[in-house]
Amino acid sequence: MKKILKKYNLFLFIPIIILMIFSFFCMYQAQFVKSLYSLHLKKQILWYLIGFSLIILIQKFKFKFFLEYSFYFYLLGNILLILVLFFGSEINGAKAWFNLKFFNFQPSEFMKITLLFYLIHLSDLFHNKIISEIKFIILAILITLIPSILVFLEPDTGAIIIYLLILFSIFLLSGIKKIWFILAFILGIIFLGSFFYLYFYNQDLLIKWIGTSFFYRVDRLINFKTGNGLQLNNALITIGNANFLGHGIQNNLLYVPEFPTDFVFTLNTAIFGFLGDVIVLFCFLVLNIFFINKIFQEKNYSTKLFINGFLFMFIYQQVQNILMNLGLFPIMGIPLPFLSYGGSNMIIYFIFIGFILNMLKYKNIK
Numbered sequence: 561m562k563k564i565l566k567k568y569n570l571f572l573f574i575p576i577i578i579l580m581i582f583s584f585f586c587m588y589q590a591q592f593v594k595s596l597y598s599l600h601l602k603k604q605i606l607w608y609l610i611g612f613s614l615i616i617l618i619q620k621f622k623f624k625f626f627l628e629y630s631f632y633f634y635l636l637g638n639i640l641l642i643l644v645l646f647f648g649s650e651i652n653g654a655k656a657w658f659n660l661k662f663f664n665f666q667p668s669e670f671m672k673i674t675l676l677f678y679l680i681h682l683s684d685l686f687h688n689k690i691i692s693e694i695k696f697i698i699l700a701i702l703i704t705l706i707p708s709i710l711v712f713l714e715p716d717t718g719a720i721i722i723y724l725l726i727l728f729s730i731f732l733l734s735g736i737k738k739i740w741f742i743l744a745f746i747l748g749i750i751f752l753g754s755f756f757y758l759y760f761y762n763q764d765l766l767i768k769w770i771g772t773s774f775f776y777r778v779d780r781l782i783n784f785k786t787g788n789g790l791q792l793n794n795a796l797i798t799i800g801n802a803n804f805l806g807h808g809i810q811n812n813l814l815y816v817p818e819f820p821t822d823f824v825f826t827l828n829t830a831i832f833g834f835l836g837d838v839i840v841l842f843c844f845l846v847l848n849i850f851f852i853n854k855i856f857q858e859k860n861y862s863t864k865l866f867i868n869g870f871l872f873m874f875i876y877q878q879v880q881n882i883l884m885n886l887g888l889f890p891i892m893g894i895p896l897p898f899l900s901y902g903g904s905n906m907i908i909y910f911i912f913i914g915f916i917l918n919m920l921k922y923k924n925i926k
Contacts, residue, residue, distance in 0.1 A: 644656060733864055763775070828899065
């Protein structure tokens with residue numbers, strides 16, 4: 561483990577540590593914004609300690625073990641998604657968390673890693689010609705569809721998008737014929753074209769087909785600039801008023817709901833200004849380049865698939881969170897990795913990092 565930390569700390573751990581420091585300042589500031597956030601700093605420190613400990617713990621196992629038993633991890637993830645619909649706590653209109661007193665556990669976060677493992681296992685079967693291409697494609701879609709439907713019922717649109725991105729990342733490197741991507745693109749254009757035609761010209765028929773609840777969820781996403789007045793307006797005002805160096809820690813910030821989580825980028829801008837944003841973006845850039853470089857360097861098929869799946873999810877969360885803070889993307893429950901306050905999301909990202917280091921340690925995982 562020490563050799564791994566020494567070899568990769570420059571491009572992996574240093575950016576994460578810098579993001580951690582910025583996150584701690586943001587959590588400290590959050591307690592002055594709202595008393596509800598008074599324990600966020602202490603808990604965030606705990607999540608980071610747990611996260612780094614998990615990286616060390618994961619090195620004790622071989623990656624092959626998780627691939628061999630990926631079906632059981634995947635099955636457990638789906639069971640948790642079912643249970644949370646019945647016994648979960650509802651927060652901000654979504655029933656997606658188990659209240660474990662000290663923190664809220666979100667099964668949809670756990671499913672990200674179990675889904676990726678199982679899809680890699682399935683892709684290995686295809687790569688080794690144990691199953692046919694068409695069987696691989698059908699099974700991979702079904703495997704992704706099951707948790708997506710369960711998460712849709714919570715609802716958690718952001719998690720569904722991430723599951724689909726993980727599926728696409730697997731298909732991209734699996735070696736399936738290009739005709740499948742062309743066909744998917746054509747079907748996607750037809751579906752979206754039909755949907756938006758009905759949305760703009762025949763909403764009554766669309767509501768009849770998909771139901772009122774789902775229609776208004778879509779409507780809020782499409783008309784996101786008019787549906788999040790206080791939250792988005794205060795975020796844009798806060799960013800607009802920040803100077804190059806920010807305002808530092810202060811008590812008179814405008815209140816933005818979900819400041820420590822979804823809108824932590826806005827909070828970071830208020831404290832550190834545009835210079836702080838540049839540093840945060842540079843840290844993400846270094847991390848992204850690190851993972852991209854590993855994809856091209858690695859020769860092991862499963863390793864490439866795992867890092868690629870993680871990278872798709874990692875970059876999406878960066879783009880989605882930052883652009884929704886700027887009012888350019890719809891507001892969804894997508895935290896900014898390593899900066900937002902988190903329990904489940906933070907821990908899952910450290911688990912991903914742990915597995916990536918694990919694969920770098922055990923080159924021959926077959």
